[in-house]
Amino acid sequence: MSPVRLIAIDIDGTLLDSKFQVSARNLATLRRANSLGIEIVLATGRRHTFAMPVAQALGFDLTLVSSNGAVTRTSRGELQHIDPLPLAVVRELAAHMNPFRNNLVITFDGDEPGCLLLEKLDELNQSIQRWLEKNAPYIRSVQPIEDGLTRDPIQAMYCGTVARMAQAQKHLKSNKALLAKISALKTEYMERDLCMLDILTHGCTKGAALRRLTHDRGIEPDEVMAIGDNYNDIEMLEFAGYSFIMGNACEELRERGWNTTLSNNENGVAAAIDAVLEDCE
Numbered sequence: 001m002s003p004v005r006l007i008a009i010d011i012d013g014t015l016l017d018s019k020f021q022v023s024a025r026n027l028a029t030l031r032r033a034n035s036l037g038i039e040i041v042l043a044t045g046r047r048h049t050f051a052m053p054v055a056q057a058l059g060f061d062l063t064l065v066s067s068n069g070a071v072t073r074t075s076r077g078e079l080q081h082i083d084p085l086p087l088a089v090v091r092e093l094a095a096h097m098n099p100f101r102n103n104l105v106i107t108f109d110g111d112e113p114g115c116l117l118l119e120k121l122d123e124l125n126q127s128i129q130r131w132l133e134k135n136a137p138y139i140r141s142v143q144p145i146e147d148g149l150t151r152d153p154i155q156a157m158y159c160g161t162v163a164r165m166a167q168a169q170k171h172l173k174s175n176k177a178l179l180a181k182i183s184a185l186k187t188e189y190m191e192r193d194l195c196m197l198d199i200l201t202h203g204c205t206k207g208a209a210l211r212r213l214t215h216d217r218g219i220e221p222d223e224v225m226a227i228g229d230n231y232n233d234i235e236m237l238e239f240a241g242y243s244f245i246m247g248n249a250c251e252e253l254r255e256r257g258w259n260t261t262l263s264n265n266e267n268g269v270a271a272a273i274d275a276v277l278e279d280c281e
Contacts, residue, residue, distance in 0.1 A: 004038055004276055005223040008065070008210050008236055009269060011044040011054055013189065013229040014246055017265045022057050029270035033277065034060050041065060041213065043206045045187055045198060045232055047155070048073050049111040050135065068185050068198050068232050069209035070154040071109060081212060082109060083204045084152035089181050093156060093199060094146055096175050100158055100168045101145060107155040114140035117148045127160050127194055156199040162188060165195035172197070185232040188250060198232065207235025227272055229253070229264065244272040 009015050009030075017023055034040055040058070043065040044051050051066050055075040063080070065072050072080040094101065103124065106117040116138045118124065124132060132139070142148035158168050165186070172184060183200045214224055222241030226233070229246040230253070237243040237258055245253045247263035254260070261275075262268035 003223055004225050004242060005219050006039040006041060006214060006217070007033060007225045007227070007273065008041040008043045008206075008240065009226075010206075010228040010230070010233050010236075011042055011046060011051060012187075013248060013264055014227055014233075015042070015054065015264070015269050022054065023267050023270070025267040025270045027058065029267075029273050030058055031060065033273055034058075034062075036277070039063070039217070039219075041210070043069070043210065043226075043228075043233075043236055045185075045196065047071075047107050047115075048109075049138075063213065065206055065209045065213070067107060067155045068183075068200060069204050069206045070200050072209055072213060080216075081209065082154065083201050084109070084154055085156060085182075085199065085201045087149060087152050089178075089201070090149055090153060090156060091146060092178055093182070094149075096178055097158065097168065097172065099171065100160075100164075103158045103160045103164065103168065104145060105157045105159065106145065106149070106153045107157065108151065108153045111138065113137060114148075116140065117142060117145060117153075119143050119145045124159060154200075158197040158199070160195065161193050162190060162195045165197050168197055187230045187232045189230075190250070205235040206233060207237075207239045210236050210239055225273070225276055227261070227269055242276055244268075 040062045042055055045068045048066040048071055051064055055064055062075050070083045102120050108115045117140050181202050183204045185198045188195045221239055224240040225242035226236045226240035227244045228237055229249040243258045244261045245258045246268045261272035
């Protein structure tokens with residue numbers, strides 16, 4: 001039997017190709033791993049509802065770690081864990097990041113209309129138009145955004161061009177008291193000039209969620225495989241005993257010495273899993 005008992009896989013830039021599809025080879029390999037009794041976990045920056053179509057395409061029950069670790073649910077909708085972002089911290093964040101409020105989206109847990117809160121669409125439309133179109137039924141526009149903050153959200157996201165988000169990250173780091181209360185995770189796609197800066201409660205990451213999940217399952221880190229492509233995957237890759245980055249991974253991940261598989265347009269997920277299963281057989 002394979003010593004790998006759980007495989008955690010990022011979605012965008014990893015499992016999905018540049019057309020946002022799961023390839024036939026990736027699908028076949030994941031189904032093979034599932035048939036061998038290996039648990040498959042999708043670990044993504046997407047919120048649960050937006051990640052579900054990908055999970056459903058795989059055709060078997062699995063666990064979804066969504067919103068970069070803030071929510072863990074099964075594909076059947078069973079809640080296993082949630083790490084909300086305290087309302088007081090969100091208000092402090094919005095005040096400090098006032099110059100970037102047109103780049104801000106607040107995410108609440110759930111799939112009801114209004115679970116995505118923002119002020120204006122203009123600047124966001126320039127960066128994430130496709131995302132806005134897909135999530136249109138869930139979006140509520142409130143000015144100022146503070147008037148829509150009535151309960152703890154799970155995540156705040158600043159989104160824009162790479163240059164704009166570099167400015168946002170620099171401004172965020174100037175408030176050390178606020179930094180001590182949050183986790184700030186970056187996802188960057190240079191070829192699309194797109195960057196997302198996700199703000200979660202302190203200590204909340206994909207890696208922390210994976211550590212908690214495997215502890216509950218009685219699975220050791222050296223029995224875990226992780227595959228990712230971006231900055232928000234770092235903690236997850238550090239935790240796993242078998243870590244693979246995609247051939248299209250960002251430069252910083254390439255410098256950390258992890259195994260590199262093929263790109264997301266070359267069935268890199270399947271290649272990595274096949275290699276590990278072959279070595280273990």
